Amino acid sequence: xxxxxxxxxxxxxxxxxxxxxxxxxxxxxxxxxxxxxxxxxxxxxxxxxxxxxxxxxxxxxxxxxxxxxxxxxxxxxxxxxxxxxxxxxxxxxxxxxxxxxxxxxxxxxxxxxxxxxxxxxxxxxxxxxxxxxxxxxxxxxxxxxxxxxxxxxxxxxxxxxxxxxxxxxxxxxxxxxxxxxxxxxxxxxxxxxxxxxxxxxxxxxxxxxxxxxxxxxxxxxxxxxxxxxxxxxxxxxxxxxxxxxxxxxxxxxxxxxxxxxxxxxxxxxxxxxxxxxxxxxxxxxxxxxxxxxxxxxxxxxxxxxxxxxxxxxxxxxxxxxxxxxxxxxxxxxxxxxxxxxxxxxxxxxxxxxxxxxxxxxxxxxxxxxxxxxxxxxxxxxxxxxxxxxxxxxxxxxxxxxxxxxxxxxxxxxxxxxxxxxxxxxxxxxxxxxxxxxxxxxxxxxxxxxxxxxxxxxxxxxxxxxxxxxxxxxxxxxxxxxxxxxxxxxxxxxxxxxxxxxxxxxxxxxxxxxxxxxxxxxxxxxxxxxx
Numbered sequence: 001x002x003x004x005x006x007x008x009x010x011x012x013x014x015x016x017x018x019x020x021x022x023x024x025x026x027x028x029x030x031x032x033x034x035x036x037x038x039x040x041x042x043x044x045x046x047x048x049x050x051x052x053x054x055x056x057x058x059x060x061x062x063x064x065x066x067x068x069x070x071x072x073x074x075x076x077x078x079x080x081x082x083x084x085x086x087x088x089x090x091x092x093x094x095x096x097x098x099x100x101x102x103x104x105x106x107x108x109x110x111x112x113x114x115x116x117x118x119x120x121x122x123x124x125x126x127x128x129x130x131x132x133x134x135x136x137x138x139x140x141x142x143x144x145x146x147x148x149x150x151x152x153x154x155x156x157x158x159x160x161x162x163x164x165x166x167x168x169x170x171x172x173x174x175x176x177x178x179x180x181x182x183x184x185x186x187x188x189x190x191x192x193x194x195x196x197x198x199x200x201x202x203x204x205x206x207x208x209x210x211x212x213x214x215x216x217x218x219x220x221x222x223x224x225x226x227x228x229x230x231x232x233x234x235x236x237x238x239x240x241x242x243x244x245x246x247x248x249x250x251x252x253x254x255x256x257x258x259x260x261x262x263x264x265x266x267x268x269x270x271x272x273x274x275x276x277x278x279x280x281x282x283x284x285x286x287x288x289x290x291x292x293x294x295x296x297x298x299x300x301x302x303x304x305x306x307x308x309x310x311x312x313x314x315x316x317x318x319x320x321x322x323x324x325x326x327x328x329x330x331x332x333x334x335x336x337x338x339x340x341x342x343x344x345x346x347x348x349x350x351x352x353x354x355x356x357x358x359x360x361x362x363x364x365x366x367x368x369x370x371x372x373x374x375x376x377x378x379x380x381x382x383x384x385x386x387x388x389x390x391x392x393x394x395x396x397x398x399x400x401x402x403x404x405x406x407x408x409x410x411x412x413x414x415x416x417x418x419x420x421x422x423x424x425x426x427x428x429x430x431x432x433x434x435x436x437x438x439x440x441x442x443x444x445x446x447x448x449x450x451x452x453x454x455x456x457x458x459x460x461x462x463x464x465x466x467x468x469x470x471x472x473x474x475x476x477x478x479x480x481x482x483x484x485x486x487x488x489x490x491x492x493x494x495x496x497x498x499x500x501x502x503x504x505x506x507x508x509x510x511x512x513x514x515x516x517x518x519x520x521x522x523x524x525x526x527x528x529x530x
Contacts, residue, residue, distance in 0.1 A: 038444075039079075042128060045128055045443075049121055049124065052125045052128075053068070053070055053245075054067055055102065055122065057070040059098055059102075060078050062074075091130070092126055095129065099122050103122075191331070191332050192243075193241065194239040194240065194250070195239060195240055195241070196238065196239050197240055202236045203236075205236075205266050206227055206230070206236055206237065209227065209281065209282045209284055210269065210282070210284070211224075211226070211227070211284045213225060213286075213355065213356045213357040213358045213359065213360070214358070214360035215360075216351075216355055217304060217309045217310070217360075218309055218310060218349075219309070225352065225357060229348070229353060230264070230284075232347070233345050234251075234343065235264050235353060237250065237266050238251055239336065243328050243329065244468045246267070246468055247268070248267055248329070250333070250336070251264040251266075252340065253333075253336060253341070254342055254343045254344070254345050254350055255342045255343070255344055256288065256350050256351055256354055257350060260290075260291060261289035261342050262286065262287065262288045262289070262342075262350070262354050263287050263288075263296075263336075264353070264354075264357065266282045266283070266284060267282060267283055267472055268283075269283045285470075285471060286299040286355070287333075288314060291426075291428040292428055292429050292486075294430075294433055295325070295425070295460060295461060296329065297314070297320065297325065298380070298471050298472055298473050299315070299354070299355075299357075300323065300358060300359065300381070300471065301314065301315040301358050301359040301367060302315065302354075302355045302361075303360075303363065303367055304360055304361065308363070314358065315361075317380055317384065317473075318387075318477075319477070321462075321478065323380075324473070324477075325472055326446075326463055326472075326473075327437050327448050327463050329472065330435070330461075331423045334423045334424065338424070359376065359377035379470070380469075383469035383473075383475065384471065384473055384474075384475055385475055388476075388479035389477065389478050389479075400494075400514070403482075403497070403514050403515070404517055404518075406482055406483055406519070407519065408483070408520055410441060411441050411444075412440050412441070412442065414439070414440055414520075415438055415439055415440065415441050418438065418439060419436055419437065419438055420446070421436070421437045422436045423435055427452075429487060429504050429505065429507070430487055430488075432453055433450045433452050435449070435450050436451070436528065444464065444465055445464055445465060445478065446461075446462075446463040447461075447463075448460045448463070449528075450487070456487060456511040457515065457524055457525050458485065458486060458510075458511075458515050458521070459480060459485075459521070462478045462483075462484065463478065464476040464478045485510050485514060487510060488508065489507060489510045490507060491507070491508050494508050497510060497513045499511070499512045499513055
């Protein structure tokens with residue numbers, strides 16, 4: 001049975017020199033020149049695969065009753081200097097013994113396919129935990145890494161067969177949220193594909209949903225949005241996806257009165273960060289598709305229309321970049337609308353169904369005053385950081401920086417050799433567009449570049465990998481400055497770089513004289529055309 005198990009690298013017995021090298025690697029302290037590990041970021045990556053979480057849980061003393069409560073602090077403890085007499089997992093050699101003990105423990109009750117999934121998850125996990133040190137260890141490891149009977153060890157690795165049996169029976173039937181290739185470098189994972197909900201599951205989510213938006217105002221009467229309104233207009237949870245270990249539910253997409261696309265989200269109220277590790281119900285959230293950018297945004301607030309009634313527009317939060325949905329959700333929603341389109345709601349004003357989940361302000365001035373004095377109602381402003389993350393960036397000033405001078409730090413720069421995803425969208429300014437996602441070299445950011453049918457390109461989004469909030473937005477957000485110049489810009493912001501021969505809907509084209517001359521955009525175009 002175990003002959004079918006595959007690993008990213010094949011291993012052969014080697015001579016005593018390699019054995020000595022492995023022994024030395026086990027005893028040696030970590031290299032002081034090794035960059036410090038970002039535990040929170042690493043845990044987010046690991047949490048994409050429930051089997052990796054199970055492995056970390058067992059290694060840190062959890063059992064079948066509480067393995068799902070494993071946290072970043074447990075991971076930190078795992079990689080720290082152990083107490084006297086405890087296993088040392090600071091090196092890949094130390095962790096290899098635990099791997100063998102774990103696989104041997106589950107072998108009797110696991111099928112061949114189940115065992116293979118754990119082997120694959122161990123491969124990815126070890127790469128996540130040890131990076132280049134794991135690659136070096138694999139090359140010098142004198143022992144085969146397939147789950148044969150390990151050599152006897154005196155390390156106190158105590159694995160409860162009862163607990164492992166329970167975890168196997170509960171979880172091995174579930175596919176991993178994200179399965180990465182064991183032979184590739186660990187990269188930020190995107191969301192799991194959207195899957196449909198059963199009516200019973202949809203009703204269960206509805207029964208736990210809170211609507212905290214302000215009432216809709218019309219003809220002097222206020223109308224709060226209710227669960228019944230959602231059911232009557234077929235906007236109950238329809239599908240689900242998982243991102244960063246959080247399950248997110250979406251309604252059917254629908255059209256607002258101005259033709260924009262919208263969708264309702266049902267997200268864990270506290271994002272799973274409660275003391276008991278579980279979410280207390282769900283919150284209803286509103287999202288809309290910006291026709292100019294082709295991207296989805298969260299609506300923390302709305303501005304009412306004339307006579308302080310209806311809805312004129314959603315707000316931008318701290319900045320449009322702060323309310324842009326994660327790239328993983330952009331991809332899933334793009335796929336969804338391609339297959340379903342947007343339903344037209346005629347029984348009520350669709351804006352009511354959208355605005356009822358957001359805070360409302362009578363005028364834009366009211367909103368700005370509340371923002372200036374920190375009196376905003378939406379929990380977006382307590383969950384998402386007020387200021388953007390800037391890393392030696394050229395901020396947008398009164399005048400744009402010369403495009404040839406815009407540079408990016410090497411660690412922050414996108415890795416054009418490792419595209420993560422590519423999907424389609426539509427822009428009212430550029431037509432059909434292709435959006436391509438790349439990780440940064442340091443794994444802390446995701447870059448999404450857009451291209452139209454004429455090959456014109458731009459930076460559509462720069463996402464800072466950080467905890468997902470109950471709004472669907474990341475806690476941290478990035479301001480890309482002049483690098484985020486759109487394909488079409490307001491003339492007042494073009495700083496004389498606009499192309500007057502390329503006007504579009506009151507805007508001016510920025511490709512010929514600006515975007516095409518930014519070195520990073522040129523690198524993207526070269527990578528795209530390979």
